[in-house]
Amino acid sequence: MTTEHHDVVVIGGGQAGLAAGYYLRRAKADYVILDAGTAPGGAWRHYWDSLHLFSPAEFSTLPGWWMPQQEGHPFPTRDHVVDYLAAYEKRYELPIRRPVTVHSVHRDGEHSLVRTDTGDHRARTVISATGTWRSPHTPDVPGRDLFRGRRLHTADYRNPDDFTGQHVVIVGGGNSAAQILAEISTVATTTWTTLRPPRFLPDHIDGRDLFHVATHAAANPGAPGVGDLGDIVMVPSVKEARERGVLVARPMFDRVTETGIAWDNGETLDVDAIIWATGFRAHLDHLAPLGLTGEDGRIAVDGTRAVEEPRLHLLGFGNWTGPASATIIGAARSAKAAIAQLVA
């Protein structure tokens, strides 16, 4: 196989990769975007059917072209976001190769060598915008694998249809858990368990306010925020679950049994399914040969640039790679700063 040469290789064609692509195009850089997905949309293609954005379209916009309003949906649906990302990459003719999976990135003199399932690329700079979706996290609770019922992670969940009449445990204290609980509890009995008491944002706070929090954080690094982007947003389905009295969390169980869950106080509960809504980790497996990943699963960065490997930028993983950089608007801001630094 031949080796291609580029100034910049972007790994990942989700919202963060597209934002990088926009600014690289504007800078007239020689670059390519390699994406393992079989179609546009990044993680959005895989979310559960009922997911909506937390904020209206105008607050969830990539650079250059605003997300169109969706008629009848002030908070756009998952499919609308996928359509927007697909149209965006077409509009700007971003040089995306798909599906191409990057297996590894290596130092190669002054360059980086990017090894993929379709050939090698040499680049002066690599931007990893590989998100978290491919690295679901399930905590190592004793007995976790003994359970004989149905067990799944947020990444596997689509809709409540299969759970009708069952007893389902939902594990996790974030937005995914609250939203999945809210819809499953309309057809099944649910038990919600969390490590710490869940933190609910006030009812009037939605993605618009989180956008302002992120804007404030971007302008005032280190300043205290007025909320946390990980706190639970009271979207309509979650409010409605609260009204039905099902939005009540119990302390985390101590072990999993063959038939359900158990606490050390002797209490046990037999259930049909356990859904682990316990989050994701940065997907960085392909960067392992660089030896940069710490025990927390992250790489030390200054802005978006890896401290120990200045030819590498990390984009879109969360606050540690830029304020709210796991959101569309945050990724766009981080990408702008990263490309400005890179071009300079």
Ligand code: FAD
């Ligand atoms: P991804 O979308 O995961 O894209 C990464 C891409 O990289 C994928 O296409 C993948 O195939 C590719 N890839 C991975 N590894 C490789 C490899 N080795 N080689 C090649 N390609 C690779 N965000 C908002 O902005 N607003 C919201 O309202 C919002 N609501 C949310 C609600 C919930 C419940 C959840 C779970 C998320 C929400 N998000 C929201 C967050 C947002 O969806 C994700 O953070 C976002 O999709 C991350 O984008 P990304 O481009 O960083 O990663």
